[in-house]
Amino acid sequence: xVAFAERFxxxxxxxxxxxxxxxxxxxxxxxxxxxxxxxxxxxxAPAAPMPPAPPAADSPSQTTRYSEADLxxxxxxVKRIASEREAAGDPExxxxxxxxxxxxxxxxxxxxxxxxxxxxxxxxxxVQGHAVRAxxxxxxxxxxxxxxxxxxxxxxxxxxxxxxxxxxxRPRKERPTEGWRAWLYTISGGAINIGPGRRERAWNDLVxxxxxxxxxxxxxxxxxxxxxxxxxxTTLMLGHTLAAIRPxxxxxxxxNPDAGTLGHRISGQTTATVVDALAQVGNxxxxxxxxxxxxxxxxxxxxxxxxxxxxxxxxxxxxxxQAVMNELDHHYNVMLCDTGTGIMDDxxxxxxDAIDQIVLVTGTALDSARAASMxxxxxxxxxxxxxxxxxxxxxxxxxxxxxxxxDQVIRHFADRCRAVHRVPxxxxxxxxxxTDPDRLAPTTQEAWLSIAATVVDGFxxxxxxxxx
Numbered sequence: 509x510v511a512f513a514e515r516f517x518x519x520x521x522x523x524x525x526x527x528x529x530x531x532x533x534x535x536x537x538x539x540x541x542x543x544x545x546x547x548x549x550x551x552x553a554p555a556a557p558m559p560p561a562p563p564a565a566d567s568p569s570q571t572t573r574y575s576e577a578d579l580x581x582x583x584x585x586v587k588r589i590a591s592e593r594e595a596a597g598d599p600e601x602x603x604x605x606x607x608x609x610x611x612x613x614x615x616x617x618x619x620x621x622x623x624x625x626x627x628x629x630x631x632x633x634x635v636q637g638h639a640v641r642a643x644x645x646x647x648x649x650x651x652x653x654x655x656x657x658x659x660x661x662x663x664x665x666x667x668x669x670x671x672x673x674x675x676x677x678r679p680r681k682e683r684p685t686e687g688w689r690a691w692l693y694t695i696s697g698g699a700i701n702i703g704p705g706r707r708e709r710a711w712n713d714l715v716x717x718x719x720x721x722x723x724x725x726x727x728x729x730x731x732x733x734x735x736x737x738x739x740x741x742t743t744l745m746l747g748h749t750l751a752a753i754r755p756x757x758x759x760x761x762x763x764n765p766d767a768g769t770l771g772h773r774i775s776g777q778t779t780a781t782v783v784d785a786l787a788q789v790g791n792x793x794x795x796x797x798x799x800x801x802x803x804x805x806x807x808x809x810x811x812x813x814x815x816x817x818x819x820x821x822x823x824x825x826x827x828x829x830q831a832v833m834n835e836l837d838h839h840y841n842v843m844l845c846d847t848g849t850g851i852m853d854d855x856x857x858x859x860x861d862a863i864d865q866i867v868l869v870t871g872t873a874l875d876s877a878r879a880a881s882m883x884x885x886x887x888x889x890x891x892x893x894x895x896x897x898x899x900x901x902x903x904x905x906x907x908x909x910x911x912x913x914x915d916q917v918i919r920h921f922a923d924r925c926r927a928v929h930r931v932p933x934x935x936x937x938x939x940x941x942x943t944d945p946d947r948l949a950p951t952t953q954e955a956w957l958s959i960a961a962t963v964v965d966g967f968x969x970x971x972x973x974x975x976x
Contacts, residue, residue, distance in 0.1 A: 771813025826858015
């Protein structure tokens, strides 16, 4: 399986594999360069034998060149497959054109037309940024007074074109890194680039959403009133995903005063806990001081653990967690906080007053869904309605849903919160031990990536913390 962090890093994306493997469900050999999205579509993989794999190369210029006959054969095979899919009504897999808006992407606006600058009667700048008069000249007040916002009767010659990448450089398709598209790109030395497939485009768009800037820092609390629904796992996987993708620092604080277990989910590098961080408030001069308090996972996620001494952890108050977050906020752009189940505990109340948004976790059972709904009720009735409106709800499939109509549960939370996501059951997460994201099923990885992208979308929303 591809390393978890490598799936998000363009410089470390995997090369296409050139061997064949047996497909377990059919017993037939299937080339690994065939797109995963071809499965179940009824489209046959290219029947013509493919040339042997070229040696690994860092750039197209280093790739072994094949004969013209080989390239013609590959091109004709691609044309045949594209024609069959188009005839079958599957345009999604057809080669994408520059500027195409695929799934998961925002709709692009209409292309800007080249028009003359708008001339205003009050001497305001036109579209080229020059102050103009109504008669088209530059300088002081004009005598003619056309209607506000209307174009002057005399045409004003446009200024020189703006030298921007969007207007000067020709659009380039994104390089495919998976399936037969990557194979064709590689054997042609980069001369044939039909762009990535549907799934790869969707994945890349989620990655881009996760990389949205966070200039002022963001604090996210992961909450649940019911234990055993995957709250700590949600904190951990959000942290792993964001830390692997984002260039800035991401940390998770174990805010559970009842001896939380977040620190046990990665390999420990220090014995420091929240209590030690509290003792260092005012003395954290730089990032090295902050790093000495945390353990770091291979994904770059840093965790500040909770003390395992129940007397020490129970002594922590809400203001203590606030002081720790305020002290470390200078060194981490994204801060996650795993909370306890007692929503009315002083520690949780202090955390809720110090965060920008929440992720509400529930299981698929009816009692856990009810507890999550009552959590939203409590927040709304205690002056935290903004947290409810911007909340992201995560439904963890921790067991068989049985008789629960999960669609009804989704609709209930969708009417109250910004987004609802489901996470499929995964045996590796069920263990509750040190979690290796590389061992997660691809569908589980994609689910957490989608959740992380939705959480980051909330960074652009106003924070309730700034209103207090």
